[in-house]
Amino acid sequence: xxxxxxxxxxxxxxxxxxxxxxxxxxxxxxxxxxxxxxxxxxxxxxxxxxxxxxxxx
Numbered sequence: 001x002x003x004x005x006x007x008x009x010x011x012x013x014x015x016x017x018x019x020x021x022x023x024x025x026x027x028x029x030x031x032x033x034x035x036x037x038x039x040x041x042x043x044x045x046x047x048x049x050x051x052x053x054x055x056x057x
Contacts, residue, residue, distance in 0.1 A: 033041075
């Protein structure tokens with residue numbers, strides 16, 4: 001029975017580590033954009049949703 005708890009504990013630790021890796025990767029991807037890049041993408045998505053061409057600044 002002791003072995004089962006050991007494996008469950010190791011699986012839990014592996015799950016926490018995998019979750020941390022996913023959060024760090026997502027944060028890195030989010031930090032790769034400057035505020036101007038994000039604003040430009042949002043304006044582009046809004047124009048696509050409204051069915052109008054993208055206004056060029």
